[in-house]
Amino acid sequence: MLANNNQGVIRRMARRSLASSRRRTVIMGLAVALSAFMLFSVFTVGITWFHMYHLQNIRLAGGDFDAVMYGMTEEQREKCEENPDIDRIGIAAVAGSVLSTDYDNTVNVGCIWADDVYWNDIMAPARTQVKGSYPQEENEVMLTQGALETCGFEDMGLGIGDTFRALWQDGQGNQMEREFKISGIWEGYGSQNEFYVSKAFYDQCGYQLSEVASGRYFMTFHRNFWTQEEQTAFIDSMDLEKQQNIFFSVEAGYSIPIVLGLAGIALVTCLCACLLIYNILYLSVAGNVRYYGLLQTIGMTGRQIRALMGRQSVLVGGVGIAAGLLLGTGVSFFLIPSIVRFLGVRAKEAGPIEISFHPAVFLLTILLTGATVWIGSRKPVKLAVCVSPIEAAGYRPVYGGKSVRKTGKGGLLWRLALQQLTKDKRKTAVIILSLAAGFSVFLCLVTMIQSQGPRTYVSNFMDQDMEIENETMARADNRQWKDILGGDFLERLSDTEGVARVNPVLAAQITVPWEPDFADMWMREFYDMWMYIPYEDDLQEYKEHPENFGSFLVGITESDLDYLTDFVDAEIDREDFLAGKTCVLYRNSLELTDADVMGKTVTCGEYPVEGLAGEADAVLNEEALGNTCSFEIAGLTDESYFTGPMLGCPPVVIVSEQAVREFTDRYYVSKAAVQYKESYDEETESAVLSLMDASPDAKDFSYTSRIREAETVKSAQGNMMEVGIGVAAVLAFIGILNYINTVIGNIQSRKRELAALESIGMTDRQMRRMLVMEGLLVAAGSLLLVGTLGLGVTYVIYQSMNYMGADFYVPLWPVAGMAVFAVFICVLVPLACGRALMRGGSIVERIRAVE
Template sequence: MLRNNNQKVISRMAERSLKSNRRRTAILLLAIVLSVFMLFSVFTVGITYYKMFQLQNVRMSGAKFDAILYGLTDEQREMCETDPDITKTGICAVAGAIQATEYDDTVSVGLMWADDTFWKDMKAPARKWMKGNYPKAEREILVTEQALEACGTPDLTVGDTLTAQYIDGTGQEKTSEFQISGIWDGYGDQEVFYVSEAFYRQCGYQLSDAASGRYHIDFQQKFMTAKEQEAFIESLDLGKQQRLFYTVGTGESIPIFLGLCGIALVTCFCAYLLIYNILYLSISGNVRYYGLLQTIGMTGRQIYGLLRRQMALLGSVGILAGLALGSGVSFFLIPSIVQFLGVRQEGIGKIQVTFHPAVFLLTFLLAAVTLWIGSRKPARMAVAISPIEALGYRPSYGRKKSSRTAKGKLLWRMALEQLKKDKKKSMVITLSLAAGLSVFLCLITLIQSQGPRTYVSTYMDVDMTIENDTMKKEDHDQWRDILTDSFLGEIRDDPQVKEVHPVLVSEIMIPWEPEVADVWMREMYATWMYEPYEENVEEYKEHPENFGTFLVGIDETDFAQMQKGLGKEIDREDFLSGKTCVLYRDNLDFTAEDFAGKSITCAEYGKGENIRSFEIAGLTDESYYIGPMLGMPPAVIVSQKAVEEWNVSPYVSKVSIRYQEAYDEAAEQDMIALMEDSPDAKDFSYASKIHEAENVKDAQGNMMEVGIGVAAILALIGILNYVNTVLGNVQSRQTELAVLESIGMTDRQR
């Protein structure tokens, strides 16, 4: 057969073929539009979601950084400042803590100094507003409204003075008058006063102190593997007291990014299945047409060119329409959808979808490649058809099998037989729907994992924890038992309260002995102290009362929760009966095996003759059990029964509360009112799961709303994808359906 060069004729045939088969053309065009729409929406809104995730991490951390180093040497600072992979470094160091004001004697507000890089660059994304200036003079402070309220002075403003008692780096208590140079509001720790560099230089702390120096590092590389993180830590040659921690964003950036890439790949797969299936159905329905074209002199290459031109025409129109539709939905419909669903929070602001020109190019390229790959096999199938085969062509459904009339509903059996006739077609339709649903399910899981409740870290998932702040004072004579039985009884009597779990504490001594106490104190001094243990070991032996700690008593419910984090099973009955105890590890380099079979001896504070020993059953890292303050000897956690039987004048230091319904605001208000009505109202502090969840929502901004918008789009696309595929399948079976109608099948049965 001679080859005819009829390119113009082929172009006209491609246009006429599309016009003459408008229904099939419309189905194919819709498939392309949906594919482009899927890709553009996933890329645009996915990038928006990822940026919102990064913004959330900045707000939760209180500044923009990737890692924080506790304690800083001059060599480490020089190394980081000359490292080309580090864009900026900033310092925010502890300078002391406010302990009391003339209006409240149980204040817990930190004093921090921030250098220019940290405050002006790293802290800027986490600030909402600021009035005044950062402190320059030695007695100037920068405050927040929350910190002023904690001091009992909520009405102070810029220019006012505040007299406060504070403790510096040497442990000395001092009283000074501070002038407010500025007020700010934003994200991160709010109960902090920022001080000047001049104040920090005389506060007794140094940047090399792990208890003070906070060196914030922002890397140029935003995706760091665990191996790269470990390599950087090793390069710093950290001292025993130093610690380096990476932010959540740095640790989770790669999984989140790979997750979004996976969603994009599955979306491309959905688009491929959609285009391939529609083209396959279209060509299989026109086998005779393509076969007979060869009888008039058209070569296989020209038939391939005909199909390629059809795809080019459909692709150009479909891609442009898909980009336009995706732009409209991403930038206009998503905000409307989430507002209609009622999930937009006050104060978050208008939802802003991130736009990047590269998204258009990437979507165009992926759509074009998907269209080309999806059309190759159907086009080869059309080229392979000979004129003789085309004349007698009937769809091939594999090997025919004889069958007898079976029992059961006829329509269901016919539907099942149709699925079995062309297993490949059925598989493509099923895969198309399954892929779309998989993307939807993955995204919903991702959204839920980033929900505010996931970030709420209140211990035991309780709704509120109330603490006795008088026990945070250095002077033990000022301790008062304000969480009395009557106060706890009022909490229990509230019908909206389900559980109440008080924690008993009593100050104790750990007498020196070589097996446990000496081993513990040596590691404690090596890890946290700046003087050698040998200088104080004799004092510890002779005066253990100078090294006090706490005996902490917990109930059965608290024990069950603590057990989950121990990493080993300990005998419940032995613990509850008072035979065994658990020690708070305090980040020391110990394991439970180091103290296996050993006992710790405890003595009532100031009364060395009142002694009791407990067998050490394990170590815990849960700071909820450290008591009001952390001593150098270990905090000893036992059952409440053990504390009560050993008469050592216990206090209730804190109480955790669980409501009948989680996040019950009415119950929350009852608890707050109970504290406010108490004569000791200023001596209470509390942590609320509701407040923490609100802070997380505020930090997340529009992230959850954007995620819901993406999920809604994918759900719609999945449905349209399946409907479009089924329509194409029905269109290819018009002859078969007509035969069924001729033998009496009704429209409803079809």
């Protein structure tokens, strides 16, 4: 038999078939275009969100790095330089601190030396402006306007080239007056209260880079993904000393869970696209079954039908993909930024909405959309090929289920609506699944966006809105301490309009006399962890003069005890703690467990005022120690909030505030946690700040504020939240279009059935009510899926990306709005389609219609 090349005929038939069925062709093209549009928009806006997420982490960390190591020996440095995974290492080393100036005697600004890699490469992305140059001479400094204000120079107008004097303390504790010259001023993100100094300055500061207290080694890696096992292996390979530690950044430490979470969102997106294309093609083929059967009667083979439908899919798919890419480009680059600005959600600090783009997005969109068209068309093509000419001639849609049904209970319209949904369970499943998939992605993204909001990042400890500290207690000479937070100020703070509660933290300086059971064990562990000299070198001095080793007795309120118990593994007897019988110790990173200290007794001696101690030479100076008291140790905590202004060698002893008051009258309010009646209340915050400014000791206050922290995070995030809103809006819109398209096709295929119902007496009103009930049932099924399976997937993805440890919760108003909108769409679309159907001719014409 001679081969007959009929490809030209098939091509012409494909074009003519598409042209003759313009309506169906347009619907198929729109399906492909919407799928390409959805994928392109999600990838483009998703990449933008990921870039903003990366930028946010850089700004919050103050630099672009993957891990930081505290202290590094020469051997460890050689290992890092030889490690092929490490791209670069930058150094930022502590070089002492500025304690005071002529304009503020409670400055406490750190001095940092940064090498070229850290300053020029790692830190550069977190800076927004640099004037001048990095210090080269010993007395030069690079600083921020914030650091100048901290030093009390805000009204002096200091600039590049100006000098100022300050009291500086080196690594050995020596203090000296120094003159600094401003070589540059920078602005940006990260810590602002620091002086960046030259290498010449660092060389005479008394620190070594190998010391944990000074050296900070910031590393970036070639690889972007690190498993927990790989991180642990890298840390083990460095042979860390007891004091050293390595911390991975958010992206390096949680890179794989974050990427898996984003991949899950992309997978659901592709599922939505596949459902959309499958729906359209299936309905199109089902409506053309007679046509394909008749083609077989004139000799067309199954292979030729496959080629014909394949040619149609290529033509429609090519045009649809091109249209989808153009539409996606317009939406991603123009519409989303315009919508976001119109909604007014862009912060002034965020700058313009910039959409990131990568050429691979075009290729990936084309490949995924093409694959989706192929997958979605396999079943319809099989249906067209398998139908015989005889079956096609009398083809009517056949639904599963019983042909004879018993009379049911309940309203007739409800039974008809439910029967319609159960006749073709596969089609109903597709309808419900397509809508549920879109809204599940919306639920997931809204929850993720809410979790990434500024208010999640800021400290929420004890639900406090502001924490005020007494900076005078940071001075080494305790004779210069002042109780600026106590007495009248605390009362006025509590009486301020809008303030709900003030929790003061009392601090009294103490010493812990040597004894062999607990104190000796603690000091040995402390020296092993933090000191560079053997414990035996200071043991005799500690035995004879414990007053030379100071610490703090910290008193907390009863409400603070509720929070403290969350940070102690052991069970605390509330009554004994409040009665002053037991205490909790701050662990201070020592390798001690609750079992090592529980049940032991710690003795506290009242610390003398500076200058009264050290007069006895050979024996314990009872007069210098003053009165003593003992507490049974109930456990250990790592929460640094419950500590004094400074950390000494002996432990910080945390007790009830009443125990501190009974022990000594030389106590101070070291800090106070302020909670507002309404969180993030700007007016209350302004009133509290005015109260501090009006105090004669205004310069001696320092504070942290949730409002200010949220503003910093919001500025660091840029337009990340707005881009996330764009992603959620696009996916929700596509899910709705998917549902609309499915319902239109479903009602189109039921023309004859609905006309038959009209012919036996169903009124227009009853028809509309039945369609509304069908929509409500679809909405109920979709929301049930969203509330179960969708919520479960959201929880898994949320927890995989929840490196902040924020509690999982579903945003109420966005989700409630989504549910109401889903019900509205499910009701409105069938109504609109049914109304258009009733205008499509008389009942007889619709019953006689073949398609």
